[in-house]
Amino acid sequence: MGLRPCDFEDMTPAEFIYAWNGFARRKQDEERAAWERTRWQIWTLTCIQLMPKDRAEMKAMFPLPWDEPIKKALELTPEQRKQRVQEILQECSIDIE
Numbered sequence: 001m002g003l004r005p006c007d008f009e010d011m012t013p014a015e016f017i018y019a020w021n022g023f024a025r026r027k028q029d030e031e032r033a034a035w036e037r038t039r040w041q042i043w044t045l046t047c048i049q050l051m052p053k054d055r056a057e058m059k060a061m062f063p064l065p066w067d068e069p070i071k072k073a074l075e076l077t078p079e080q081r082k083q084r085v086q087e088i089l090q091e092c093s094i095d096i097e
Helices: 005-010 013-047 078-091
Strands: none
Touching: none
């Protein structure tokens, strides 16, 4: 993270968590940017070898995990939740009552 020992010692736990989250986010952004550059390079080299009719968009030819939006889980009703809990308990053979 690049912290000096004296800076680390002066931090509260909350400050350290914020610093760590920022550091992790920066590393993630750097890695993502590197993958985007690599994808662009491969797409460019591929497209110069293809006929124009065979070329596709970069994201279609070389998809990366963050290209698709994250699907939200379906919200369960209270009755559905109770049913799921009962199914899990039955699988574990735990009897509640």
